Amino acid sequence: MTVKTLDKREALHQEAKSLHLLEFWKERADIELVEPRDIVEPHCWKWRDVEPRLRAAADIVPIEECERRALLFCNPGLGGKPYVTNTLFAAFSLYNPGEQAPVHRHTPSASRFIVEGSGGYTVVEGEKCVMHRGDLIITPAGTWHDHGNEGDEQLIWMDVLDVPIIESLNVTHFEFDYQGSSSDASSGHPMGTAYQDVSLPPDHSQRLYGTGGLMPLFAPEKRGAIGHHSPMFVYRWEKTRAALERLADYQGSPYDGVIMEYVNPATGQSVMPAMSFRSQMLRPGEQTLSHRHMSNAVYFCLEGSGYTEIDGTRVEWGRNDVFALPTWKWHRHVNTTNENAFLYSVTDEAAIRKLGLFREERKTESGDIELVIY
Ligand code: GTQ
Numbered sequence: 201m202t203v204k205t206l207d208k209r210e211a212l213h214q215e216a217k218s219l220h221l222l223e224f225w226k227e228r229a230d231i232e233l234v235e236p237r238d239i240v241e242p243h244c245w246k247w248r249d250v251e252p253r254l255r256a257a258a259d260i261v262p263i264e265e266c267e268r269r270a271l272l273f274c275n276p277g278l279g280g281k282p283y284v285t286n287t288l289f290a291a292f293s294l295y296n297p298g299e300q301a302p303v304h305r306h307t308p309s310a311s312r313f314i315v316e317g318s319g320g321y322t323v324v325e326g327e328k329c330v331m332h333r334g335d336l337i338i339t340p341a342g343t344w345h346d347h348g349n350e351g352d353e354q355l356i357w358m359d360v361l362d363v364p365i366i367e368s369l370n371v372t373h374f375e376f377d378y379q380g381s382s383s384d385a386s387s388g389h390p391m392g393t394a395y396q397d398v399s400l401p402p403d404h405s406q407r408l409y410g411t412g413g414l415m416p417l418f419a420p421e422k423r424g425a426i427g428h429h430s431p432m433f434v435y436r437w438e439k440t441r442a443a444l445e446r447l448a449d450y451q452g453s454p455y456d457g458v459i460m461e462y463v464n465p466a467t468g469q470s471v472m473p474a475m476s477f478r479s480q481m482l483r484p485g486e487q488t489l490s491h492r493h494m495s496n497a498v499y500f501c502l503e504g505s506g507y508t509e510i511d512g513t514r515v516e517w518g519r520n521d522v523f524a525l526p527t528w529k530w531h532r533h534v535n536t537t538n539e540n541a542f543l544y545s546v547t548d549e550a551a552i553r554k555l556g557l558f559r560e561e562r563k564t565e566s567g568d569i570e571l572v573i574y
């Protein structure tokens with residue numbers, strides 16, 4: 201290039217910049233990515249590290265101050281953002297006996313997976329969902345919810361929300377002005393109350409929707425303000441575990457062992473529009489084949505121990521550990537014990553699929569790579 205052309209280019213650059221324009225040929229490398237950015241790190245948060253800090257927080261941070269007492273999993277690759285992956289928000293929450301979190305609602309969809317304690321509950325749109333270890337309780341976008349611990353031990357659960365997705369679309373909206381089931385004085389509630397009316401019978405979700413393959417014809421297929429979510433707000437671990445164990449002698453998925461997706465009983469689709477929920481059982485000594493997919497996941501180990509090899513690195517996990525699996529990383533799971541291992545996971549696959557962008561590569565037994573596009 202001649203000096204003159206260079207000068208002209210520089211002049212163009214300066215003028216463009218002052219007009220808030222950028223030259224595509226200078227930005228190309230940052231736009232035309234051949235693969236997803238390698239930003240999210242595979243990382244495991246050990247229960248032995250998290251638990252004492254959670255219990256310390258329960259001692260020193262009053263519930264009145266924090267409202268919801270949570271320690272957020274912060275992926276080391278995300279520069280301090282309070283996200284477990286670029287698309288998912290995850291935390292452990294702890295409530296002391298007698299503590300309550302006041303009613304609120306928000307556009308991010310939320311889920312709880314119960315870790316410890318009995319006597320815990322979440323009220324979701326008038327349904328009091330009682331908690332046991334391993335249960336999945338959802339609070340779809342826009343549904344009023346409040347939590348409490350009526351037991352006599354500390355209550356711990358894992359929250360997973362689609363906060364980063366909702367944030368990137370800039371449609372975040374939190375509300376705290378719950379008015380009661382009827383906004384007049386006949387509800388017997390003061391206006392702007394802290395807790396919700398319970399208007400539905402105990403175990404409502406399970407009684408209506410909790411029998412796989414059977415949908416009551418008189419039950420609403422849509423609940424909550426938005427209705428794009430499962431109308432079943434509670435998925436019991438007892439049933440999930442029994443379903444996995446019934447399939448123990450099936451081959452299962454070569455990549456995930458015996459794995460089940462939690463679904464909307466009315467549609468068979470993902471429980472939430474942006475997040476998919478799964479539980480899997482890895483049998484004694486089971487080693488899966490390797491695959492990678494365009495979706496991030498956060499895992500929680502309910503039982504057993506082993507490791508997940510992610511991009512050649514061993515991420516070891518045991519009871520109550522949480523780990524992040526970044527998008528498009530080769531990974532395989534190994535159960536190193538002679539008992540079944542149970543992993544629960546939440547992924548952004550539901551969102552990616554809605555955009556038609558989900559794809560997966562699988563290594564076959566012979567080492568060939570197969571591309572799978574759904
Ligand atoms: O318990 O409703 O970890 O609204 C973050 C936001 C928990 C909750 C979190 C929330 C909640």
Ligand code: FE2
Pocket residue numbers: 304305306310345
């Ligand atoms: Fe919430």
